Amino acid sequence: MPVSEAMVQDIVKEVVARMQLSRTAQGAYHGVFADMNDAIAAAKEAQKKVRVMTMDQREQIISNIRRKTHENAEVLARMGVEETGMGNVGDKILKHHLLADKTPGTEDITTTAWSGDRGLTLVEMGPFGVIGAITPCTNPSETVLCNCIGMIAAGNTVVFNPHPQAVKTSIFAMNLVNEASIEAGGPDNVACTVEKPTLASSSVMMKHRDIPLIAATGGPGVVTAVLSSGKRGIGAGAGNPPALVDETADIRKAAQDIVNGCTFDNNLPCIAEKEIVAVDSIADELMHYMISEQGCYLISKEEQERLTNTVLTPKGLNRKCVGRSARTLLSMIGIEAPSNIRCIVFEGEKEHPLISEELMMPILGLVRAKDFDDAVEKAVWLEHGNRHSAHVHSKNIDNITKYARAIDTAILVKNAPSYAALGFGGEGYCTFTIASRTGEGLTSASTFTKRRRCVMSDSLCIR
Numbered sequence: 001m002p003v004s005e006a007m008v009q010d011i012v013k014e015v016v017a018r019m020q021l022s023r024t025a026q027g028a029y030h031g032v033f034a035d036m037n038d039a040i041a042a043a044k045e046a047q048k049k050v051r052v053m054t055m056d057q058r059e060q061i062i063s064n065i066r067r068k069t070h071e072n073a074e075v076l077a078r079m080g081v082e083e084t085g086m087g088n089v090g091d092k093i094l095k096h097h098l099l100a101d102k103t104p105g106t107e108d109i110t111t112t113a114w115s116g117d118r119g120l121t122l123v124e125m126g127p128f129g130v131i132g133a134i135t136p137c138t139n140p141s142e143t144v145l146c147n148c149i150g151m152i153a154a155g156n157t158v159v160f161n162p163h164p165q166a167v168k169t170s171i172f173a174m175n176l177v178n179e180a181s182i183e184a185g186g187p188d189n190v191a192c193t194v195e196k197p198t199l200a201s202s203s204v205m206m207k208h209r210d211i212p213l214i215a216a217t218g219g220p221g222v223v224t225a226v227l228s229s230g231k232r233g234i235g236a237g238a239g240n241p242p243a244l245v246d247e248t249a250d251i252r253k254a255a256q257d258i259v260n261g262c263t264f265d266n267n268l269p270c271i272a273e274k275e276i277v278a279v280d281s282i283a284d285e286l287m288h289y290m291i292s293e294q295g296c297y298l299i300s301k302e303e304q305e306r307l308t309n310t311v312l313t314p315k316g317l318n319r320k321c322v323g324r325s326a327r328t329l330l331s332m333i334g335i336e337a338p339s340n341i342r343c344i345v346f347e348g349e350k351e352h353p354l355i356s357e358e359l360m361m362p363i364l365g366l367v368r369a370k371d372f373d374d375a376v377e378k379a380v381w382l383e384h385g386n387r388h389s390a391h392v393h394s395k396n397i398d399n400i401t402k403y404a405r406a407i408d409t410a411i412l413v414k415n416a417p418s419y420a421a422l423g424f425g426g427e428g429y430c431t432f433t434i435a436s437r438t439g440e441g442l443t444s445a446s447t448f449t450k451r452r453r454c455v456m457s458d459s460l461c462i463r
């Protein structure tokens with residue numbers, strides 16, 4: 001069979017790709033640099049190549065990222081738990097499959113058109129260039145992979161400053177993304193980072209002239225830092241989601257949904273139920289089902305005090321408690337709990353520190369409200385104006401509407417566990433960057449684009 005020019009080109013591409021991939025075999029990961037300036041320069045070069053790829057080629061990279069995420073879901077889950085000590089492997093595996101299946105790709109990049117007597121006008125979504133991304137230790141590889149799918153689908157490349165406590169897992173995820181690009185005939189370094197991310201490397205990124213947009217996923221400190229950087233910022237900040245339960249709810253199911261949502265990945269997701277506000281008439285019944293059917297362990301006043309002193313130090317959250325299982329937390333205060341225990345519960349006032357603080361641990365304080373209006377007021381107070389997530393169990397649509405308006409969050413899940421918001425047992429797409437503070441809500445590829453108007457005057461209208 002004669003060898004055509006195109007076939008030769010394909011063979012060369014394949015050989016080059018294999019040579020590049022072999023770097024991994026020698027122990028070095030793709031996209032990792034000693035210096036942040038070099039990481040940004042490499043991502044800039046890569047973006048020039050991504051910019052001229054067809055949408056089909058971009059989608060091929062995305063499809064490779066999805067496949068690699070599925071193939072490596074367990075490895076990534078284990079790495080994340082081992083490195084950070086947070087969360088649990090089973091749920092982290094599910095999170096990786098979810099993001100691989102449900103994070104939007106190039107189909108999210110759409111065009112708006114007007115045509116009429118004066119011609120044709122399009123508004124297209126173009127890339128920003130190199131995006132700076134700051135990622136948390138609570139969902140390290142999940143956020144890196146999810147950000148990469150959206151940002152690359154939109155035609156950008158990305159430089160990460162990941163949480164230092166999750167750097168190995170984050171780098172492993174970025175390496176998969178670069179392999180996915182190379183295997184699709186795209187460039188290396190579509191996702192870059194530094195060997196040792198620090199506040200200093202983050203500051204270089206935030207000030208760098210080649211970074212026009214920064215996406216920060218983390219607590220209030222990082223979001224404030226990014227929004228003060230003088231660049232455009234997407235701020236996906238902290239939450240403290242209350243689950244409100246009224247007297248019309250299916251109380252038994254509400255108990256199950258709330259505990260399932262709260263204990264998922266040991267309460268690490270920012271959207272997870274962090275406390276309950278229940279109207280007085282059903283509060284005891286709800287607590288009964290949580291304890292008798294949902295593996296909840298009721299702690300006494302004295303145990304609450306010991307837990308508070310263990311979990312909250314004068315310097316803030318005790319990091320050794322974040323994302324730990326209920327049994328581990330109980331063992332830290334000298335309680336040997338049965339193996340079926342998955343959540344710690346108690347009743348308290350809304351000001352109780354284990355209720356008002358965002359803990360990211362399977363601890364659910366229940367606040368009693370005298371009626372629905374009182375419950376809404378308490379839940380709004382507990383959400384602290386984060387405008388992030390809230391949940392409700394009710395069959396009264398007037399109540400649900402009133403609550404939704406009052407709490408004004410990016411996410412409101414009704415009659416389901418919180419993870420339904422991410423498309424897990426609910427409709428809609430997945431993301432691990434929920435831009436609560438800056439209002440984009442659940443981010444996707446289109447969030448990472450600039451709107452560009454393209455006008456053809458007096459022509460191309462063929463109606």
Ligand code: NAD
Pocket residue numbers: 134135136137138139161162163164199202217218219220221222225235236237238239269270358432433434435436
């Ligand atoms: P964190 O705020 O400690 O760290 C997040 C990232 O920000 C890390 O990479 C960290 O190194 C960096 N960082 C922190 N302070 C900084 C500063 N002043 N300047 C520059 N970088 C800084 O948060 P975490 O413990 O890794 O994650 C948990 C927090 O993130 C929770 O508050 C949770 O609600 C929030 N979170 C929000 C979302 C969302 O989509 N809205 C998703 C996941 C986590």
